[in-house]
Amino acid sequence: MTSEIIRARGLTKRYADGKTVFSGIGLHVSPGQRVALIGSNGAGKSTLLKCLIGLLPLNDGEVSTLGENIGASASPRQLQRLRRRIGVVFQHHGLVARQSVLTNVVHGKLGLSGGWHAWHQCIARQEWRRDAQAALAQVGLDHKAGARADALSGGQAQRVAIARALVRKPQLLIADEPAASLDPASGRDVMALFSQLAKDSGITLICTTHDMDHALEFSDRIIALKSGSIFFDQPTRDVTRRHLQEVFHA
Numbered sequence: 001m002t003s004e005i006i007r008a009r010g011l012t013k014r015y016a017d018g019k020t021v022f023s024g025i026g027l028h029v030s031p032g033q034r035v036a037l038i039g040s041n042g043a044g045k046s047t048l049l050k051c052l053i054g055l056l057p058l059n060d061g062e063v064s065t066l067g068e069n070i071g072a073s074a075s076p077r078q079l080q081r082l083r084r085r086i087g088v089v090f091q092h093h094g095l096v097a098r099q100s101v102l103t104n105v106v107h108g109k110l111g112l113s114g115g116w117h118a119w120h121q122c123i124a125r126q127e128w129r130r131d132a133q134a135a136l137a138q139v140g141l142d143h144k145a146g147a148r149a150d151a152l153s154g155g156q157a158q159r160v161a162i163a164r165a166l167v168r169k170p171q172l173l174i175a176d177e178p179a180a181s182l183d184p185a186s187g188r189d190v191m192a193l194f195s196q197l198a199k200d201s202g203i204t205l206i207c208t209t210h211d212m213d214h215a216l217e218f219s220d221r222i223i224a225l226k227s228g229s230i231f232f233d234q235p236t237r238d239v240t241r242r243h244l245q246e247v248f249h250a
């Protein structure tokens with residue numbers, strides 16, 4: 001059992017144009033925590049998420065994620081091992097439109113050993129098909145397994161993307177603005193689903209959001225980025241609306 005999901009210190013990131021996105025960032029994330037990462041447009045939320053899971057190299061600092069000591073940049077083998085244990089959901093669901101919902105969920109197994117079986121549910125191992133059905137049931141869409149992905153509503157498609165992330169049985173779920181392209185009711189449903197699944201399964205969740213109601217309602221901890229640093233990092237119960245407003249004021 002990994003005692004900490006993420007341990008990071010002194011993180012500094014600059015893109016090739018020389019602009020520093022953040023510097024000196026340190027954070028620890030414990031198993032089962034549900035963390036909301038907030039900040040203005042361009043504050044560096046997506047960049048930080050990618051650095052924490054080894055998808056982007058750092059200019060300085062060290063990260064250890066799920067016991068992998070990535071340092072400032074992950075090796076290909078570390079990336080492969082991390083990919084097996086982390087589920088990722090983005091703002092846009094990225095489903096393959098002309099494939100069935102079940103095949104899209106089975107795609108979550110791509111990148112695992114023998115992953116070519118995951119190209120289509122017809123050639124998937126029986127066990128993987130069962131896992132995909134179970135993941136669909138977790139998001140309440142088992143009855144849609146045979147539907148084409150492009151016949152789903154935006155909210156349903158995002159729930160299928162969550163099932164695709166869950167089918168890996170991840171220890172860590174990363175969600176980058178998962179509700180941003182949904183209407184308020186569907187967005188709230190998706191956030192509630194994430195939060196409940198993470199709570200019930202003990203999966204650690206780190207989610208970026210621009211919706212402060214979502215941050216307050218669906219996380220245990222809020223980390224706010226501002227001007228390239230952590231502005232605050234507090235249990236959600238201690239965060240006030242005024243705190244939140246300060247994050248977005250110059």
Ligand SMILES: Nc1ncnc2c1ncn2[C@@H]1O[C@H](COP(=O)(O)OP(=O)(O)OP(=O)(O)O)[C@@H](O)[C@H]1O
Pocket residue numbers: 015016017021039040041042043044045046047048
């Ligand atoms: N590939 C890149 N090359 C150069 N600069 C980049 C790149 N990706 C992001 N940036 C810059 O880094 C800064 C942080 O971007 P990032 O997308 O991490 O912020 P964010 O907080 O997730 O923003 P948003 O809320 O708008 O999604 C921005 O100034 C952005 O323009």
